[in-house]
Amino acid sequence: MTMILVRWIEHQVKLLRASNYDQVDVDHLIEEVEDMVSREQKELRSRLHQVIKHLLKCQYQPKRKSTSWIATLDERRAAIARKLKRVPxxxxxxxxxxxxxxxxxxRATARETxxxxxxxxxxxxxxxxQLLDEGFVP
Incomplete structure (x- = not known):
């Protein structure tokens, strides 16, 4: 996020807190909030992608199950948990x-395996x- 955008958002928040609704740049604020939601969902989907892929690899290639697969599962689940703690x-x-x-x-798992x-x-x-359960590994 650029410094100009940060300042603009801070200004919009200041206007909202002061109930100066007529001065709020509503159209652009809506666009920014929608973009933020989209980025958050994309990040969450990406982390879930990694969790699911590693669960499938563990389930369908159990002899190749490695500590790095488990570490990746742990790290991605922890990142999701942090996000859910911030935004339940x-x-x-x-x-x-x-x-x-x-x-x-x-498709990704088929290519890798x-x-x-x-x-x-x-x-x-x-x-x-199961996706979020740190103890679940098939």
């Missing part, structure tokens, strides 16, 4: 974002709770 309402997005990411996860894409279930096989 994102918890309800976990399932839909994971299901949305799943087709790309299958050299297993046919049909090896993996056509629908996301993990619940949102």
């Amino acid at each position: 309402s994102y918890r309800q997005s976990i399932g839909p974002l994971a299901r949305q990411a799943y087709p790309r996860v299958i 050299r297993l046919p894409p049909g090896t993996f279930p056509p629908e996301l096989p993990y619940t949102p709770e």
Whole structure:
């Protein structure tokens, strides 16, 4: 985020706190908030992508399960947990974002494992709770 944008946002917040609604740049503020939500969802979807991919690798290549796979799972889950702690309402997005990411996860996992894409279930096989559970590794 550029310094100019930060200053503009700070100014908009100041106007809102002072109830100077007629001076708020509403159209641009809406655009910025929508863009922020989009970036947050993209980041969360990316982390879920990594979690799902590593769970599939652990499940479908158990003999190759490594400490680096588990470390990646732990790190991505911890990052998601931090985000959910900051913004608890994102918890309800976990399932839909994971299901949305799943087709790309299958393709990426198939490339990395050299297993046919049909090896993996056509629908996301993990619940949102399993995706976030640090103790869950198939």
